[in-house]
Amino acid sequence: MICDDGLAAANLDEVWCGPHVSDTFPPSYRLDPIVNSIVDTPALGGDEVLRRIEQRRGAVLPVHNLMAELDPQFLDLFDEMYCHTLGVDPVPADGRLSASYRELICACACAVANAPVTTIARHLRRALDLGLTEQEAIDGFHALLIPCGGLAVAAGVRAMMLLRDQAAEA
Incomplete structure (x- = not known):
C-alpha cells in the first residue's frame, strides 16, 4: 500500500498517512480495531454511522454530519478508531489504561x-x-x-x- 507521501505502509498503523484514508480501501472494507486489520464487511451509510455515534458517544457534532454526507466510509473508520482509542467501545480490559x-x-x-x-x-x-x-x-x-x-x-x-x-x- 502506498501513502500520499509515496512511502509504503507496512502495517495498519501506518495507513493513517493520507487525507483520504477511505480511498485507500474498497468501499466494502472496514477497520476492525480489535484485530487491527481491515475486514471485508458491508460499508455503513452516513446515517447509520451517525446513529452509531449518537448511541456510543451521546452526541453528534456538526463535523460528523458533513463527514457523513461527503465521506461516510472515512467517518466510519474515524469513529471506530476514536471509540477504540479512547475506550468508548470496547471498554478497556483490566490491566489496560482506563x-x-x-x-x-x-x-x-x-x-x-x-x-x-x-x-x-x-x-x-x-x-x-x-x-x-x-x-x-x-x-x-x-x-x-x-x-x-x-x-x-x-x-x-x-x-x-x-x-x-x-x-x-x-
Missing part, C-alpha cells in the same frame, strides 16, 4: 494543540464522569509544563474553570 486516563491524555493533547477550550472541556468532562478526580486532572495539565510550556497548562486549567462554571450554573 478510559478516564485516555480521556485525560486526549484533553492534554488538545491543550497542547491549542484546540478550543470547549473541546478540551468535552474530553475532560468525560474523564471526570468516568472517575478521574480534579486533582488528577490538574496534575495531568501540570505535567505539560516542561515539554509543552505554560500555554498548554493554561488551556487545560481554563477547561477546568469552564466545567466548574457550567456546574455552578446547573
